[in-house]
Amino acid sequence: MNLNNRLKKVSEMVDPYSSFLDIGCDHAFLDIYLARKKEMDFKKIVASDNKEGPLEQAKKNLEKYQLQQNIELRLGDGLDVYTTDIDTVIISGMGGRNMIGIFKKNLEYLKTIETIILSPNNYQSDVKKFLVKMGYFIKDEVFIKEGKFIYQILKFVKGKKRYTSREYFFGPILLTKKDANFRDYYQRELKSREILLALLPKNYYFKKRKVKKEMILIKDELEKML
Numbered sequence: 001m002n003l004n005n006r007l008k009k010v011s012e013m014v015d016p017y018s019s020f021l022d023i024g025c026d027h028a029f030l031d032i033y034l035a036r037k038k039e040m041d042f043k044k045i046v047a048s049d050n051k052e053g054p055l056e057q058a059k060k061n062l063e064k065y066q067l068q069q070n071i072e073l074r075l076g077d078g079l080d081v082y083t084t085d086i087d088t089v090i091i092s093g094m095g096g097r098n099m100i101g102i103f104k105k106n107l108e109y110l111k112t113i114e115t116i117i118l119s120p121n122n123y124q125s126d127v128k129k130f131l132v133k134m135g136y137f138i139k140d141e142v143f144i145k146e147g148k149f150i151y152q153i154l155k156f157v158k159g160k161k162r163y164t165s166r167e168y169f170f171g172p173i174l175l176t177k178k179d180a181n182f183r184d185y186y187q188r189e190l191k192s193r194e195i196l197l198a199l200l201p202k203n204y205y206f207k208k209r210k211v212k213k214e215m216i217l218i219k220d221e222l223e224k225m226l
């Protein structure tokens, strides 16, 4: 089975021998791909979604690959389906604020979740700030190109680390790599802020100030790459 670049990168962040829950599994391609990697020897694989349609499709896909015994499907909202025998939670392909909402709804489960792997479509720095506040540090983060989009894939592990506001904004590990994806990603971020600034009404004073401040930060960081 061929995974797209984004899900492949997510799969590479999952530790062998772990027991993981993939929230918002949709077709369950990620879980099928991982379950077929016998050398990873996962203790448990659970794929969940809050809608019946995607889970029906996931069920058909499990049957196709004869993995009904290896992957458990659960229907429910976010961490409502979590059980304490799971040490790793994966959420990919959702908005960052949606992800934060999923954790906030069941904060007590963070006690037994050691590793969190996320691919938020937006609000990445809010996600990082939230999980660091909850007692995790950023173990890995990477940009990955998929068609015309560039995604961030993030891995959090239990532990304490402090970050500067610049590191939260750009990502502490992404800042050390600063590759072509970093440049392309922030050139686009700059462009989208320019458009936003032109569209914001005059009385949005604080929002405009925030956007302008971020534009200066981005320009500075891009200039350092020249």
Ligand SMILES: C[S@@+](CC[C@H](N)C(=O)[O-])C[C@H]1O[C@@H](n2cnc3c(N)ncnc32)[C@H](O)[C@@H]1O
Residues within 6 Å of the ligand: 007, 023, 024, 025, 026, 027, 048, 049, 050, 051, 054, 076, 077, 078, 079, 091, 092, 093, 094, 102
């Ligand atoms: C865009 S798809 C992403 C699928 C896959 N994870 C990926 O990265 O390609 C988002 C999936 O998350 C599910 N979803 C959205 N909110 C959810 C929630 N609160 N709990 C569980 N699943 C959710 C949707 O039904 C949908 O199947």
